[in-house]
Amino acid sequence: MYKHLFFDLDHTLWDFEKNSSESLAELYHSFELNSLNISELSAFQQEFSVVNRRYWSMLESNQITHEQLRRRRFRDTLINLGVDTDEAFGLKLNEAFLELLPQKSHLIDGAIEILDFLAPNYELHIISNGWQDVQARKIKSSKIEHYFGEVITNERAEARKPNKKIFDYALQVTKAQLSESIMIGDNYDADIMGAINANMDVVFYNPDNFEATQKPTFDIKQLIELKEIL
Template sequence: MRYKHIFFDLDHTLWDFETNAVATLQELYTEHELDKRGIPSFDTFYASYSVINDKLWDRFRKGFINRNELRTKRFTMTFLEFKMCDDKLCDSMGKRFLEVLPTKTALFPHAIEVLDYLQEKQYPIHLITNGFEETQRLKMKHSGIHDYFTHIVTSETAGSLKPHRDIFDYALKLSSTSAAESIMIGDTLDVDILGAKEAGMDQVYFAPDKTQEGVTPTYTIRSLKELKDIL
């Protein structure tokens, strides 16, 4: 086998973050009766939240804000879009989001099938994620995929964020393997693919909806089951 160790991203690659986040935020929108607080519909709330959350995650990856700022500002800034200022509500929403989100279980199609396949082929399977340690492990346990992985490397444990090389080097050392023997599977060109490429690893760009441009990956797939043709 060309590759001896397989590394996955979690969110948007195996665990369907958008589906699970929508379900969580819909639950919180109803629970906190936001329709009575000046936010006319869940769709308008989610549209604003998504834009702000993406911008804050980008700033977090670049080191401009810390995780606590990310967790609180995404709701504070969203409510300001609707001319709302309620610190207690923001704090409650932030805590509830982190409680509810990891319990959601939607995975991308063929995720379990492919993990079973890789396990049967006796590949050691690992994870590299920028997500928070406790939250990511809960997601994996609730969705039934935690035990497939030999090593789970989060930005917290590694002290580094993708796409920085340090987190990949940390994962390779922990897994007792080399970049030449490893392959990284992820959904974001400038995070998963660029980071793995700069660490010397081959990469699989998972792009089920649309393909980004800027970095040329080793492989591009539209469905996880296409990994069977590579591995």
């Protein structure tokens, strides 16, 4: 039934949380954030995770721009931890983070096994809201670039998930038929609702048992479950 599989990258194949935690640890030490009265690395990592998810949610609902996200997420993280800082220092941290992060290579459990299983029989692609250069480096660092035909980002499509335009663009550049395509992602608002709004079948990678108000075509807890669907 399906010929083209469109994967989200972060949190679906590429283990953003693990890679981010490693990068944040390096930032914490190299910028000596303990001297700013952030006594626990774990507090810095946890607060950034909360702030970053909130900002990405705002970005995907068009409440902020990419540039605002880049400038504010570290500033807000530090302010929430009681540090008197400004946007310039937050941007400096963000630039260092974006240099470190794509060098990391941790993947979600089962990612390589399922990609090896699917690659001989399907055309595999990425649809991501991340930055083109950053996502390309993540894919290269984790040695999965050979699996994918197209890597489609908001920069290429001039739209981001859940906007239908990015899905239409993906179908256009891959020469895929809607009826032969399926989206696989972890983000309910961006990946699942985006695909539903584009009338594309969708697999919800849902390890946290999120209660979906609109049911996806398929719901899985582990990537390896794709073997039962595809």
